[in-house]
Amino acid sequence: MVCDYLQLLRSDDAKAPRYQQVGASSRAMKALAKETGTAILCLAQLNREVESRPDGKPRLSDLRDSGEIEQDSDVILLLQRLDDDPSLTTHRVDCHVAKVRNGPTGTVELDYIRNLTKFESRSAEGRA
Secondary structure: OEEEOHHHOOOOOOOOOHHHHHHHHHHHHHHHHHHHOOOOEEEOOEOHHHHHOOOOOOOHHHEOOOOHHHHHOOEEEEEEEOOOOOOOOEEEEEEEEEEEOOOOOEEEEEEEEHHHOEEEEOOHHHOO
16 A cells, blocks of 8 residues: 555644644554555655755655654655756666664665656666
8 A cells, every 4th residue: 555645644633733643644554554464655755954965865854744754664765866857767866774673774776767657776887
């Protein structure tokens, strides 16, 4: 199952602070995954602080609106596009494995093929 994206889910309590609303949605996704025994890929927006960093590398603290996203998640992958040329059909992307319950973290180099909406391992000749 895919949720695109977490911050668009509506809360039962529209008057609650935004971080509480997003936290409730995150907990609901976790409960649904456990109840159905299904993995849920839930996309979430990052805040803009990442754009002001020289390396542009996203961090867990960049997850927008709620720290509960990090708390509830089993795996968190943060994508970083390494090129900004919109004319390219394939973009270089680093996938930062920021959290894995009971597993290793690190960075995986990927190519994003725009016209296929597909990620694949970066080819050896594509590495610089």
